[in-house]
Every structure is written in C-alpha cells, then in structure tokens.
Amino acid sequence: MIFLSQIINGLQIGSIYALVALGYSMVYGIVKLLNFAHGDIIMVGSYVLWFGLSRLGLAPWLSVIISITVCSALGMLIEKVAYKPLRNSPKISLLITAIGVSYLLQNLSQLIFTPNPRMLPNFFPGYVSIGGAQFAVVTIVTIAVSVVIMIGLSVMVKNTKMGKAMRAVSENSDVAQLMGINVNNTISFTFALGSGLVAVASVLYCCSYSQIEPTMGSMLGIKAFVAAVLGGIGSLPGAMLGGIIIGIFESLTKAYISSQLADAVVFGILIIVLLIRPSGILGKSIREKV
Amino acid sequence: MLLEINDLNVYYGAIHAIQGVSFNVREGEILTLIGANGAGKSTILKTISGILHSRTGSVNFNGEDISGTAPYKITRKGLSYVPEGRMVFSQLTVQENLEMGGYVRNQSEIAPAIDNVYVRFPRLKERRNQIAGTLSGGEQQMLAIGRALMSDPKLLMLDEPSMGLAPILVSQIFDIIKELNESGVTILLVEQNARMALKIANRGYVLETGRIKFSDEAHNLLDNPEVIKAYLGG
Ligand SMILES: Nc1ncnc2c1ncn2[C@@H]1O[C@H](COP(=O)(O)OP(=O)(O)OP(=O)(O)O)[C@@H](O)[C@H]1O
Numbered sequence: 001m002i003f004l005s006q007i008i009n010g011l012q013i014g015s016i017y018a019l020v021a022l023g024y025s026m027v028y029g030i031v032k033l034l035n036f037a038h039g040d041i042i043m044v045g046s047y048v049l050w051f052g053l054s055r056l057g058l059a060p061w062l063s064v065i066i067s068i069t070v071c072s073a074l075g076m077l078i079e080k081v082a083y084k085p086l087r088n089s090p091k092i093s094l095l096i097t098a099i100g101v102s103y104l105l106q107n108l109s110q111l112i113f114t115p116n117p118r119m120l121p122n123f124f125p126g127y128v129s130i131g132g133a134q135f136a137v138v139t140i141v142t143i144a145v146s147v148v149i150m151i152g153l154s155v156m157v158k159n160t161k162m163g164k165a166m167r168a169v170s171e172n173s174d175v176a177q178l179m180g181i182n183v184n185n186t187i188s189f190t191f192a193l194g195s196g197l198v199a200v201a202s203v204l205y206c207c208s209y210s211q212i213e214p215t216m217g218s219m220l221g222i223k224a225f226v227a228a229v230l231g232g233i234g235s236l237p238g239a240m241l242g243g244i245i246i247g248i249f250e251s252l253t254k255a256y257i258s259s260q261l262a263d264a265v266v267f268g269i270l271i272i273v274l275l276i277r278p279s280g281i282l283g284k285s286i287r288e289k290v
Numbered sequence: 291m292l293l294e295i296n297d298l299n300v301y302y303g304a305i306h307a308i309q310g311v312s313f314n315v316r317e318g319e320i321l322t323l324i325g326a327n328g329a330g331k332s333t334i335l336k337t338i339s340g341i342l343h344s345r346t347g348s349v350n351f352n353g354e355d356i357s358g359t360a361p362y363k364i365t366r367k368g369l370s371y372v373p374e375g376r377m378v379f380s381q382l383t384v385q386e387n388l389e390m391g392g393y394v395r396n397q398s399e400i401a402p403a404i405d406n407v408y409v410r411f412p413r414l415k416e417r418r419n420q421i422a423g424t425l426s427g428g429e430q431q432m433l434a435i436g437r438a439l440m441s442d443p444k445l446l447m448l449d450e451p452s453m454g455l456a457p458i459l460v461s462q463i464f465d466i467i468k469e470l471n472e473s474g475v476t477i478l479l480v481e482q483n484a485r486m487a488l489k490i491a492n493r494g495y496v497l498e499t500g501r502i503k504f505s506d507e508a509h510n511l512l513d514n515p516e517v518i519k520a521y522l523g524g
C-alpha cells in the first residue's frame with residue numbers, strides 16, 4: 001500500500017510537471033525556443049491567486065480564473081515584447097533573452113511581494129479512501145484535472161482548425177503563411193495556451209504545497225523542462241509521459257532512497273535516456289528533407 | 291492585367307539578385323518565366339507572394355498594390371503559390387494538408403473543395419489518411435498543387451513543378467497545368483524545363499542573372515535561335 005500511495009503521489013506531482021512541460025513543448029515546437037521563463041509563470045500564477053484570495057478577498061473560483069487570464073496575457077506579452085523582435089536572430093540570442101525574462105520575473109516578484117514566503121489555503125481539503133488506502137482529495141483532483149486537460153488539448157491539437165494551424169506553423173511557418181495562416185496570431189495563441197496551462201498547474205501546486213515564494217518557478221520549471229526533453233521536446237504525448245515518469249521516480253526515490261537524492265535521480269534519468277535516445281522517448285528524430 | 295510587376299529590385303544582403311524586373315500576367319493566360327539556375331526565378335515568386343520584399347517598384351494584383359503586404363493576406367486576396375520543392379506539411383496527413391490549403395475558406399466550402407481536388411487527383415483520395423512526408427515525389431507535387439487550389443485562387447504560381455520527376459510524370463504535371471488553366475485559373479509558371487513550359491504557355495519571359503533578356507509569345511521564343519541555343523539544348 002505504501003508503494004501504491006507513492007505511485008499516486010508521483011502521479012500527482014508528475015501531472016503538475018506534465019502541465020508545465022506541455023507549454024514548454026508547444027512553444028518549442030512552434031518557435032524552436034526553450035522558453036526558460038515558462039517556469040516562472042507558475043510563480044506569477046501563484047501570486048495572482050494569492051493576491052486575489054488574501055488581498056482582494058475574492059472567491060477561489062474567481063481568483064483561479066483571474067490567475068489563468070493574467071498568465072495567458074503575460075505569456076502573449078512576453079512573446080510580443082521579448083521574443084518576436086528576435087525571431088530572425090540567432091537562437092542563442094533568444095535563449096539568453098528567455099533566461100533574462102526569467103530573472104526579470106523573479107526579481108519583479110521579489111520587489112512587489114518581498115522574498116518572504118506566502119501561504120495559500122488548500123481548496124480541496126480532506127481524504128477519501130480507495131481500496132483501503134487513504135488519498136488526499138487534492139491528489140485525486142490534481143490527477144483528474146490534468147487528465148481532462150491533456151485529453152482536451154490532444155483533441156484540440158488534432159482536430160480543430162487552430163490546432164492544425166499550430167502543427168502547420170510548427171513544421172514550416174513560411175509555408176503556413178502561404179496557406180493564409182496568420183502566423184503571429186498562431187504563435188500568440190500558443191503562448192497564451194501554454195501559459196494558461198501553467199496557471200492551472202500553479203493552482204494545483206498551491207493546493208498541495210501551500211507555500212509560495214518568488215523563486216519557486218525555477219526548480220519546477222527545470223523539472224518540467226527535463227520532462228519535456230525526456231518525452232521528446234515538441235511532442236505533446238511526450239511531455240505528458242515525461243512529466244509522469246519524473247513525478248513517479250521522484251516520489252519513489254524520496255520514499256525508498258532519500259529525499260536529497262530525488263533531484264539527482266531526475267537528472268540521472270534524463271542523461272541516461274538522452275544517451276540511448278537523443279530525441280527523447282517519443283521525440284521524432286529529425287527527418288531528412290526529401 | 292491580373293498581375294503587374296514593376297521595377298523589382300531584390301537584394302540578399304549585398305547581392306543584387308533581381309535587377310529592375312518588370313512584367314505582367316494577363317487574366318486567363320499561362321505565363322512562363324524561364325532561366326538558368328540562379329537567374330532569380332524563385333526570388334521573383336517569393337517577392338510576389340510577400341515572403342521577400344523589393345527595395346523599389348511595385349507589385350499590383352487585381353488592381354491593388356500588394357507590395358509590403360503580409361504573405362497570409364496576399365493568399366487571402368486570391369494568389370496561391372506552390373513553392374520550389376513542394377513543401378507539403380510532411381507530418382500532416384494528405385487530407386490535413388488540403389484543409390490547410392483551404393484555411394482561408396468558409397468551413398462549408400472546404401469539403402466540396404477537397405472533393406474537387408480528389409476528382410482531379412484520385413491518387414490523393416486513396417492516400418487521404420497517409421502522412422504526407424511518406425508520399426512519393428510525384429504524389430507530393432500533386433498534393434502541393436491540390437493544396438494551392440484549395441483557396442480557389444485567381445492566380446496560381448508554380449515554382450518548378452516538374453523538378454525531380456520521371457518523364458511520364460512530368461508530362462502528366464504539364465497536362466494538369468493546362469487543364470487547370472482551361473478551367474479558368476491564370477498561371478505563372480517557373481520552369482527549368484523550358485521546352486515543355488513554352489509549349490503550354492501563351493507567353494514567356496527569359497530571365498538571365500536577375501534581368502529579363504527576352505519576352506515574347508511562347509511559340510516565338512521556341513523558334514528564337516538565341517533561346518534555342520541557350521535554353522532549349524541547341
Ligand atoms: N537566401 C539567400 N541568400 C543569399 N543569396 C541567395 C539566397 N537565395 C537565393 N540567393 C541567390 O540569388 C540568386 C537567385 O536565386 P534564385 O533561387 O531566385 O534562382 P532560381 O532562378 O530560382 O534558380 P534555380 O533554377 O536553381 O531554382 C542566386 O544567385 C542565389 O545564389
């Protein structure tokens with residue numbers, strides 16, 4: 001039973017990594033940018049949530065909606081202001097800009113909210129028992145919400161006009177423009193969507209871990225990045241799988257080996273997988289041009 | 291005039307690739323642009339479609355100056371372009387490629403437009419759920435043309451549609467181009483295969499290192515000794 005509950009715990013944190021990793025992967029797919037500021041959106045989402053709840057006294061659902069909206073808008077704004085002007089610059093300039101945006105967000109947050117940790121309530125208190133084992137309601141909610149989002153996102157990317165346009169732009173944005181696709185809008189939409197998913201992840205994260213601080217996004221962001229690369233960057237099923245694998249390994253390491261080793265294990269898995277499959281578990285190896 | 295090109299000067303950095311090119315395309319005709327490798331044929335098509343910009347001059351399409359307009363807006367005005375090397379979306383299925391071609395149409399127009407493409411290219415219908423990257427070169431060319439037709443263009447620009455195809459497929463592609471023209475689509479055709487292109491075209495322009503060297507009725511160009519010597523293999 002301990003083992004099972006550790007797996008469930010792993011699924012919980014893994015779902016959060018997966019939601020963040022999806023945004024990493026989508027953005028990479030469409031603009032070939034490792035958006036290192038992506039993780040810091042978790043922090044922004046958490047602080048907006050906190051501000052709505054404890055400073056404005058808003059209802060939880062309203063705070064959640066505001067948090068998702070703010071994160072989506074911020075994601076689009078970052079792309080417009082920081083990345084779009086560099087679209088034809090060397091990739092390294094973009095990467096450095098992304099790291100700069102990450103620090104900017106962290107420092108702005110320290111300035112506005114002070115470096116002191118803040119506390120958030122759990123919207124989903126209580127326990128349920130499944131098959132004789134006790135599970136926190138928040139764990140079940142986190143997993144369920146993530147599964148629903150992942151299915152919804154897959155259906156959207158596969159079947160809707162916007163989803164197909166995203167895939168077309170990912171593959172070749174010049175040719176996508178020739179189809180009449182507004183590439184700038186498609187890219188904006190992708191950033192908004194990825195950042196919105198991060199906002200959802202931040203709500204789920206806050207419910208279980210309750211404490212937030214300005215630098216909280218960096219380690220979470222790195223784990224999600226590892227998840228995206230592990231699964232195969234650019235692949236959405238890969239990002240989901242990567243997140244889950246990392247969550248489970250982390251949880252099992254904490255339970256059976258040692259908490260301190262958990263991060264080392266995560267990076268160890270990444271290194272091993274990349275040695276065996278450089279494009280990640282579900283990543284497509286670069287196809288040669290016909 | 292459906293398309294009027296006036297004094298194009300296109301640069302790649304310091305390279306002056308297109309040097310004061312002017313020409314026009316009349317409604318309903320097949321106009322071909324021929325020339326050696328590196329003459330600047332593709333550069334001209336990219337400039338018309340809005341991917342590249344000319345430093346001077348203008349591009350008028352259907353009576354409207356479209357120079358400086360974003361490529362996706364140009365497509366929406368009824369100008370469709372099949373780039374060199376086909377450039378199908380290799381990770382998307384045949385059907386999804388066609389849907390992307392019809393991106394600018396109303397939802398209700400897409401299914402009939404796809405059916406039209408399938409009537410013209412039955413091969414594509416058989417392979418509708420195949421990933422486009424796994425199609426043969428000839429099938430990819432048909433898909434690229436079919437995709438460009440999905441937007442119901444007034445003008446179709448084709449960049450070397452016969453490139454890399456077996457002779458039998460080459461003549462098939464030229465037949466298709468002629469049929470398309472007969473069904474009312476104006477065509478701007480760029481070709482290496484000058485003889486075949488001039489045979490189906492009404493008029494031709496010969497491009498040499500970024501300038502227009504000859505322009506005439508296609509049948510006159512076919513008889514022009516200089517053109518024969520330089521472009522039609524003696
Ligand atoms: N991206 C680029 N950067 C620099 N120079 C370029 C670029 N693209 C084309 N050129 C140069 O511009 C000139 C015209 O190229 P273009 O591709 O238009 O020729 P083309 O007539 O289409 O040739 P081909 O028949 O081989 O396709 C060539 O000298 C080419 O080297």
Ligand SMILES: [Mg+2]
Binds near residue numbers: 333449
């Ligand atoms: Mg060319």
